[in-house]
Amino acid sequence: MATATAQTLPNDINTRGDVVLEDPIAGREPLVRGGHDFHAVTEMVCKFNEVEVKKTPKSFLAGLSLAGAVATMFFGYVGYLFWEGPGIWGNNNPVGWAWDIVNFVFWVGIGHAGTLISAILYLFRQKWRTSINRYAEAMTIFAVICASMCVALHTGRIWMDYYLFPLPNQMGLWPNFRSPLEWDVFAVNTYFAVSLLFWFTGLVPDFATLRDRATNKWRQRIYGFLALGWRGSMRHWVTYEKAYQILAAFSAPLVLSVHTIVSFDFAVSQLPGWHTTIFPPYFVAGAIFSGFAMVNTLMLPARHFLGLKDLVTVRHLENINKVILLTGTLVGYAYGMEFFVAAYSGNEYEGFTFINRSFGPYWWAYWIMLSCNVVTPQLFWFKKIRTSVGWSFVLSIFVNIGMWFERFVITVTSLHRDFLVSSWDYFVPVTEVFFLLGTFGLFFTLFLLFVRFFPVIAMSEVKGVMPEANPHWEGYGDHGHGHAAHAAAAEVH
């Protein structure tokens, strides 16, 4: 067995004596590089959280101010929208849905990567998830907040949004349970609630770490409150692991169901271009695709500025890029299949919609979508590119752009030329760009606050995948009381 150790790893801590501690796949990079011990991991992760408020780096404050300013603009814009109504948008017949729904689908799709990483990869025991799950989940929650904003604010009479919920009322009215839009309300709410619980459960042991390291009373109290009295006893861990597994099992189907229901918003209607059975898997693949791209967009700068390159390694990056390659290819297949079905069905309306989509007035949107979503990820076939930080970051931006345009293409091009030629129109946004920009401001404000005050890496989980966590591990160097020494001692007796 020890022969596998012939392939020397950058840090030679994976093997000790005759006990197999190494990765079953020989030669693979370890998940945590640089030979750090548990304490070093804690120090690395907590460092930025524990910077005194007055010593917050200027560059961080500049970023937060920028994001905060845009978020403030967003709330001003929401006030304007509240006052004036959706007439401040370009939506009109026949394009009744435009950027409002485009932004909603864009944001809710992004969330899906976080849930995939935190739930499905957990259930499949993909240990590499531990370094990236915390902020992928944070990304999910903030993206779902942005998505809910888009969809709650597009209703026209925003103050009547409580109609969405089945509350007892003097009108004797219930929501229309036959409408996919109502299913969407439940899907998104369930998604938000479960994601938040899952995220918080994972945070509890790490909050306890921050509480125990706190140097002032208020820090200790706030983190202590969030840590729910965590003491790290064996009983706590057993309960925690069970709760985490249950929540993972809850979340896993949501990765598939939420965006399926979002796709029903379109697919259950009878509009050519929307009414397609391929929509649910196509939307789910697209959601994971866009979400992983956003993970890269957020992760690469964060790991750089926070100095977490030993925890979030090129191996993680490569895995993420492989998922982007797979899901991007699936999305490309779906694009092709839509055209195939339009042609093969012989349905002239379906055929017209797709020809119009790619060569009609919105051809530019279609080709932006196609080049960003189908061509871009194919570059990740090259190992050089998928292991390059620079390439990954740039390509992730392209994927984000492409996936926004995908939703734009689906929503607007299917609507703008409907069955009556006399009602055809060309949708032009009016003030919507502030809406989209504003949600980005909100998203980045929340994300930066998260980076500042929450442990961005699940410390307890990362420690669990380090060699030090193995019960047979014998320490960094032989102190004479490791496994081998004990075995030798046993022989003597």
Place this chain on the structure above:
Amino acid sequence: MAQIFPKWWNKTPGLGLLGTLAGGGFAIFALYWWASPWNTDVGYKPKQPVPYSHKLHAGDLKLDCRYCHAYVERGPHAGVPPTQVCMNCHRQVKKDSPKLQAVRDSWQDGKGETSVAWVRIHKTPDFAYFNHSAHMGVGVGENRAAIGCETCHGRIDTMEEVKQDQPLSMAWCIDCHSDPAPNLRPVEQLTAMGWKGDLQWNEKAAHIATTLNPPGALPRAAVARADGTMETHATAGCSGCHR
């Protein structure tokens, strides 16, 4: 490590949960009850410019409702009587009563220019279309029935001053529109107070109700007959009232 929180903090999660449930329940109750017409409108009894007693006129003297509210069978509004209707009697009866001063001021031997400023009690919002005449007799021949005055306005014959008896909320409308039978009565009993159907009538009413809102028919206000004329149905659809 010293304790950060006092021991009673252990109770906070339970208290928080209890508070959330109680608060949420309270908010829903507040919306459902306090903000509903059951609470805001029922019992509304504004002060009228003339101390007119419905109990005396409609109850003790047994004036028919339609003597004053003359358009109830013909138009969307039942109509508030013009001063002339009051003066039909009060030129002879109690003609010097100080309580009737406002009526006489309005009349002035038929030359008065201002109406008595009666205060409206039963209001429906602008977006809810309501037509009295549609409720005063629907169906043809054998199957003709009506909703009585008292069903919506209560026992007017016992009210000194009129107050709102029913909420006029949407759920209240819908309740009857989805099951009108218990509130149907023969057209002859339209203005009767305290009327109750016998077993025979109740069976007939159940039958009439099916003709008003046929089971399986799309709920809508008007359905075209074969000859092209329109037939009005008691509707459970949106567009009957929200036109």
